[in-house]
Amino acid sequence: MVQVNNLFKTYKKGFAPALSGVNLTIQKGDFFGLLGPNGAGKTTLISIICGLSPANIGTAYMNETDILRYPEKIKKYYGLVPQDIALYPSLTAEENLRFFGRMYGIPGNTIKSEVDFWLPKMGLSNHRHKKINEYSTGMKRRVNLIAGILHKPSIIILDEPTVGVDVQSRVLILETLKEINSKGTTVIYTSHYLEEAEDLCNRIAIIDKGRIIKEGEPAQLIAQENPCSNLEDLFIKLTGKELRD
Ligand SMILES: Nc1ncnc2c1ncn2[C@@H]1O[C@H](COP(=O)(O)OP(=O)(O)OP(=O)(O)O)[C@@H](O)[C@H]1O
Ligand SMILES: [Mg+2]
Known part of the structure; x- marks a missing residue:
């Protein structure tokens, strides 16, 4: 299980904070999708969860171990597939x-x-x-x-694992992740492919400008937000059409 509370992160050369008060709980066995436009803070959040980067404020736990205090102790729990x-x-x-x-x-x-x-x-x-x-x-x-x-590992964390690959590779990667998850491994992944995330994830969080703006089961979130018919509709409704840096 991964739990983060009130995480703030500003990079030394950054103007705006990369994370502004992120709260997130990922349960054992979840296939969790972290979705957001470019620069939303996905990679930053993943690097903090993996104990590779410090936060300015907040707490983060993996399997009850304090990630920010004991980053070395959590290495045995997870495998990282970086962007x-x-x-x-x-x-x-x-x-x-x-x-x-x-x-x-x-x-x-x-x-x-x-x-x-x-x-x-x-x-x-x-x-x-x-x-x-x-x-x-x-x-x-x-x-x-x-x-x-x-x-x-009991938790696999993947940052855009299917970016730039052909359809055959993508299908193989995603089927492998599905199979591993069905055997009990927790999967946390980021993607810009919303149809893919809608199909794979039992839970998602939409992050934008360093804040989680929606979290839950994809089907429920889509149903709540009329007239959205899929995750891409919901994503655009929540994050708008403005391009990010
Ligand atoms: N090493 C760094 N130094 C300064 N600013 C950074 C650094 N890494 C990221 N940022 C900034 O922090 C913010 C969040 O970046 P991050 O890479 O976490 O976004 P992301 O959601 O992973 O984006 P993408 O979809 O493009 O991978 C952005 O504004 C980015 O410019
Ligand atoms: Mg990224």
């Missing part, structure tokens, strides 16, 4: 995954069996010895995903 690809370009897919496996403290033979399971599942068996800088974007995203879930 920017976090792989070593000059290493092969297999070398990258072995590196991440060792970093998570997974025993060598378990790393091997996990890598042998995940590379074919992600359609990469023929490319395991190819360097990441020779991969297409979709292939990199698939390896980025494996790197975040290799150690079987």
